[in-house]
Amino acid sequence: MSEIAGATPHLLRRVNSGAVLDVMRASLAVTVSELMEATALTRATVISVCEDLMQRGWIRELENQRAFGGYQKGRPARRFELNERAGYVLGMDVGISKATVVVSDLRGKVLGRSSQPFASAEITAGERISVVDRTAVMALQKVGASPDSVLAVCAGIAAPVDRKGDVLVTQHFWRLFDVGLKAALRDLRGWTVLLENDANLAALGERWRGAAAGVDDVVVILASERLGSGVIDGGRLLHGCGGGAGELAFLDMVEGVGDTFGIAHLARTWAAEALAGRAKTLLREHASDGVEAEHVFAAAAAGDVVARRILERLAERMARVIAAVATIINPELVVIGGAVANSAGVLLEPIAMRLNEFTATPPKVAVSPLGDSIVTVGAVRCALDYVEKNTLDLELAPPAGAVTS
Template identity: 55%
Template sequence: MDKSATTPQVLRRANLNAVLGVMRDSSALTGTDLIEATGLTRATVIAVCDDLIRRGWVRELEAPRGPGPQKGRPARYFEFNEAAGCVLGIDVGLATTTVLVADLKGRILGRTSERFGKVTDDVAERRGTISRAVDQALAAAGMAHPAVLAVGVGLATAVDRHGNVVRGRRQWASFDLGLQTEAWKQHGWPVLLENDAKLAALAERWCGVGAGVEDLVVMLAGERIGTGLIEAGRLLHGSTGGAGEVGSLELVDGVGSQDGIAKLARLWGTELLGSGADTRIRELVGPGTTRVSARFVFEAAAAGDAGAQEILERIGRRMARVISLLATFLNPELVVIGGAVAASAAMLLPTITAELPRLTETPPRVAVSGLGDAIVATGAVRLALDYVERNALGLAPAPAPERQASSTGTRADG
């Protein structure tokens, strides 16, 4: 290849990406602002901005008017066009799928959730449920299908570093749904697959309590424990996507299984109820039933029930052992407990924090996520945004709507 023929193209693309990157993370900027931020010449910056305006990625704003007569040519103001399209973030669990629609700055425009049928290996039914949820979320966001520039999808199974479902791993058949090839082939959307816990880690580092932390572990610990690992700012996958699966906890003394916080609370709460003990859990479940939800155990503990508090102590000690293993092997700065169970897990922190120094010489900080049950879908939004940012100049933005005086959506980072 003749390098001299490609050098101007490479330089032009680099200049476009440099300006676009600065504008994406800022509000309105002048040409002078962009010159200072990028080190490019004024002529290059203005040419690049005009090019980005033509492409639809940038819009020019009316220059603000100051008091008195204006001297000379007014400065030009430019702004990243976050409405040039949207991305989808999808969480595909075993029982439920959640879809977020976000603009190109991560502002959430629409959300919906749908439950799957009881047959978990019915590919057509599961794919159809996800497609319906996507359509509903786009309608709620007021966005059309052509506006979608990329789709991120989190799956509760192993996904390798190339974005492929790893066959033969736990429940892979329930998640190998042809989402990249069949679900939206009429739209031609780029569809990116990733493991759910790894996306939870992306979400926390983007806009959660782990924002900016270089060495981070995020645990999804509801029914089963799975972790997303970030080391020196890099998401870890392993040779076949298994990094962070912690699949041999049955070998760990004091742990014994991959059971998560919600499952343990439910199992041990049911045992407590069945023992005939005097416990507030009995009042919460009501007469005629022995089914105990995790919520009842946490509520009873908060009300001072000694049996429920002992259950949380046991869970806290068990989680401390899991975290100590991660601390010994990975030495993270922060471990975040995420997912739907996170709000309740705050009650476990005193026990975990007290236990860790006894179990490891490198105890990390431990926190609970504030992203709730949207943590995986939020990470999927970040995955899709990363794709758009890397490939912006090869994508075709949607026609820019008229600029609105105010926004109605919420940002992923609050």
């Protein structure tokens, strides 16, 4: 690592510590020599940094072991690894009907999960915050972690959020999510809370661990009840000046679309319309309890003509939606995400066949493998990004049972 002109010793220590931590996060275990090679730091500097990071609790030294079954001259190499349980991050999906919270370690492994419903869409801000807080505590209890061990929280909501974390409240539905969650959880638990749009987090999660891994130009469309999208352009998540980048209200003006209802909503609606007539269909088996999207997909797979026609309508409509997005944004890939993605794979071929009719820049299309976890995966990634950027300014909670002076 080259010298930084005019750098103070304190700044150099921070830069060196950051470089070592970056290597640790990308590795399972590393030796001093491997850290020297990866960072271009001297042995003395690497050892000093590791000692400091161990003392602060961020990394740990592994027990030295001789080569199995043989003789090894000299002292065994010192090996270090990230202490992935030094603290935790929370990923939240705060929807209109329920809150879901996952607890992750510092390598992004989800350790616990909890969901709780809201009594109604129109509950007070205090009631909504109380449910979110209770859900988070329940998730932490499943892991055996204390609230004090949480280093960062990211909450995804179904409303536009700008770069500063402020909610765009120009519509009543969006205003329902402007409940002061960041300040409330800071006051209740001392947590740093990052607020983000759910579709934006879906895009982050998809690019991290989904079908868009490694893709720099991607749009992820949450497509279950209502359509919303997150946009990554050149590897950068787009917000727009008020957080509205990726909003799909313009679909009201797109021929053959006309609204932002999603696949699950339309499958349910069109199935109900079909059942109102005299058509012979397997969907009648579910008429008493209500036909859901999964019933339509299952019936289509069994050869049901009515269900297949519904899927054809869905495929053409989604082709128009994707083509509109592709014409405006020109991504390499569009991913269909949300709970409906588990069934939507059957739509990919008919969508791809229609795209050239509607746009001169057809993207590749995929369905997300993340299912209904897509938002919490992105929320965990967002919270980890905060921790990794601010590691050296964060103070870890003492381990349970530790004696503090």
